[in-house]
Amino acid sequence: MPSTVSANPLHLVAVTGGTHGNEMSGVCLVKHWLRDSSELVRDTFTAVPLLANPKATENCVRYYERDLNRCFTMDILSSPELQDEPYEVKRAREINRLFGLRGSTNAFDMILDLHNTTSNMGVCLIISEAQRHLEMHVCHHIQKHLPNYNPRIYLYAEPGVELYDLCSVSKYGIGFELGPQPQGVVRADTLQTMRTLVQVTLDFINQLNQGKEFPAFEADVYQRVGHVDFPRAPDGEISAVVHPSLQDRDFSPLHPGEPAFLSLDGKMIPYNGDQQIYPVFINEAAYYEKKIAFIVAEKIRLSIPALCTTGGQGSP
Structure with a gap:
């Protein structure tokens, strides 16, 4: 592993809520930011808010016909559209087009996807795999700046399983999973915590774009291995x-x-x-x-190399 990895500046950033329409912290925050996005403005970029599943949100249900956060496989995104296919399948393709096509050079740089859970997960930072060094640095930055939240890092992708979530559309992505919070209910404390997570993450991206280097670190992660x-x-x-x-x-x-x-x-x-x-x-x-x-998860200790903007060694 290289001692330092480099990343291009991130300029195309989205904050999505309502991927599950009854997870209300993200729904409320994104609706607010659609009216006034001033909180999402930074010196080097502006994040774009998106209500991911409008029909599910309108009905205050997890999904309208099919779980949207399982609809971003390449098979679904590349298959021809059919008139009678589920709403969320069509919506996944719309989001993929909106954010530049998964795997392409035009894809958005990062998506922050906002979720709530009824489980006692506290503040959980979800990424696909440990090799995503830039995402790991974001998570570590959050852990350093918000230690009272005790944020944990959860790796959701099992080996050999294709990525399927909304964040996989962009080059990088992090899911914020906060709980416990009942479905269809918004708690002010949980909403404010989520708001703070978004602000700290956007600040990190801004600092990275401005050339700040982030040192190597070690971190515990929880790797999904089954259920x-x-x-x-x-x-x-x-x-x-x-x-x-x-x-x-x-x-x-x-x-x-x-x-x-x-x-x-x-x-x-x-x-x-x-x-x-x-x-x-x-x-x-x-x-x-x-x-x-x-x-079922296993706890793993990882060593993550330092991160700098383009011009350093290696790649994220």
């Missing part, structure tokens, strides 16, 4: 719920044999894996339909 479903009866119905001792303990270690579920007849069901894991998105409301009780 665990609820125990189910033969008819497919849920037969046990998340155990009280696991509930709200996102990012905490879970060892084999420790309580994971509580059956509806009152029996403890242990985690039956063969090694320690770090559950995240525990009991996320939107994941019931995906048959996910929690995401």
Whole structure:
């Protein structure tokens, strides 16, 4: 790994909310910025706000016909449009065109996508993979400047799985996942935290554009490696719920044999894996339909090289 990587200045930046229409912090902030975008203006660029899924937002639902944040695969983006295809498939192509086409030189430099979760994730910074050094530097910058928020870095892409989220349209992207917050509800404290995250990130981009160099660092990340479903009866119905001792303990270690579920007849069901894991998105409301009780992550310590603007060594 090089001691320093370089990046071109970032000028095309978008802030998206309402990718899931009932995650209200991003919805409210983006609607505000569409009326008055002065908060998004910096010396070297101006970020563009976008309400990603207007139909879902209007109906205050996660999605209208299909989860928009799973619609940005190359297969979907490159396939011909059909009249009767889901609204979110059409919307994904619109966003892809708006932001310059995924993988092209004209693609936006960065997207900040704003999300809420019903899980106790606190402040979670989501990127696709650890090799995204510029994104890792943004996350580290947030951790340094907002230590009271205890931000964690979550890598959502499993090896060999194609990227599918809205952020994959741009050259770089970060999802801000804040919780717990109920679906369809906005909490002032959560909204203000999200607002601060956006401001600190835009400040980082501005400093990078102005030539500031950022030193190497080490950081812990949580890498997704799979998921665990609820125990189910033969008819497919849920037969046990998340155990009280696991509930709200996102990012905490879970060892084999420790309580994971509580059956509806009152029996403890242990985690039956063969090694320690770090559950995240525990009991996320939107994941019931995906048959996910929690995401399985492993905790990894990474060394990230220094970052400078174009002219340094290597590439991000």
